[in-house]
Amino acid sequence: MTEMSQRRRPGPRGTLSDQMILDAAQSLLSDGGARAVTIRGIAARVGVAPNAVYTYFPGKAAVQQALVERLLSEVDLDRLTERTHPWRQRLQALALELRTDLLSHPGAVSLLLSGRMDGPNALALRERLLEVFADAGLTPDDAARASHVFVTYALGSIALEAAQLEHSGPPPPEDERVATRLVGFTAAASDRYPRTAATAAAMARYITTEQFLWGLTRVLDGLTRQGSAAHPRGGPTRP
């Protein structure tokens, strides 16, 4: 009576738990993308009637949210705060790890972006980010803002890349994808979009680890400049 919320499963068959459901959900996500993460699919993979899932989660949204939390739990937070490496390198490693992990399950990003990102693992990640940006010399408030910008850039990049991947059947090698995009750009653009055509080679290379890192470096450059409140040059909000 004292701790009835901690009891596990006094029910009929002990074969089932939140973790098994999430295992199945993650497995479906890896195999068939976000669209394959379905209540009935999960139940089938565990060998259970669809409604059994509703004992552990109030609905599909809750499963998705818990799945996001599980994905976040896999990122290596300890490496983020190891002071043996410079803070830039740590942030870059984190961003690359996120990119690799999320792109390996196609469609995982859409779950992340549609979720609230307020679970314990999401908060833990934010906490570590604040620490890193404090190492970079930012004030606590600026560190908070900067970490949000960092997350925004990382997730936004990954989402845009994932969108390209999902629309092209089986994931081809990166070189081939670049070539495909290059052809598309130059063909359609030609005379109507001269600048686009001129830099088609560069634009086709969007979907590239290199472009991801290029942008990340620039974003971090902007985030760690001196002068927090005022803007060094150009018009801030309205002249």
Place this chain on the structure above:
Amino acid sequence: MTEMSQRRRPGPRGTLSDQMILDAAQSLLSDGGARAVTIRGIAARVGVAPNAVYTYFPGKAAVQQALVERLLSEVDLDRLTERTHPWRQRLQALALELRTDLLSHPGAVSLLLSGRMDGPNALALRERLLEVFADAGLTPDDAARASHVFVTYALGSIALEAAQLEHSGPPPPEDERVATRLVGFTAAASDRYPRTAATAAAMARYITTEQFLWGLTRVLDGLTRQGSAAHPRGGPTRP
């Protein structure tokens, strides 16, 4: 025979067209979010059997893609290249316009992020962005990369904000949302996430026009620094 692809509708009732379908789709998007954009819903709103939609679009995905194109067609591209204002101000105005437009239809961003963004309007937007970044003094290649970073930051920010909005029923005023998030953070974080709790006020202000502009300014700062290929400080790819 010469131009049979240009023929419109020699069929039965002339009452129907791509535009009407997209009108209905956009209306549904505004009213009920991305989830409400459904083939049957569109058909019902136009007063037509669901299958009639398939005459003009091969499937739901095509409708969504065309809807994205329509949304992009509403952004004011001319203001982007008017040299009477400085380039920073133009980019800021575009970002704010995108944010307002996309947040007004809840769920529009998810469509944008899941689409390929390779229609004529998307290309036109990219072309203009290249022009603006050329005004900012970037080389063509850097302008291409920079415009992609710009789009990434804008869409990523808006997507994260939209996710928060969708999970909180009717959209409350911005102040109230900030308060809600503040309570959530301080309650859950307290001792386990000290930095998060300390800057809870700043973090709760994430969902704010101010934070959006703060980040945009920093991103643009980083994008328009001199030194295109080499990285001014910190480790670039790997030491």
Place this chain on the structure above:
DNA sequence: GCCCTAGTTTATACATCGTACAAATTTCTG
């Protein structure tokens, strides 16, 4: 050691979705 209760699982069911197929209807063309 046994029954009762509480939590678990299932069966069935309903509403909704995307979309395939063939028949019917209407407009354009010759």
Place this chain on the structure above:
DNA sequence: CAGAAATTTGTACGATGTATAAACTAGGGC
């Protein structure tokens, strides 16, 4: 004025999320 072609619809199938009530299994009190 017909024939043809394109459009629209009726019907249908499979899949989805989830509500409701019944069946079942395990643990606790006597």
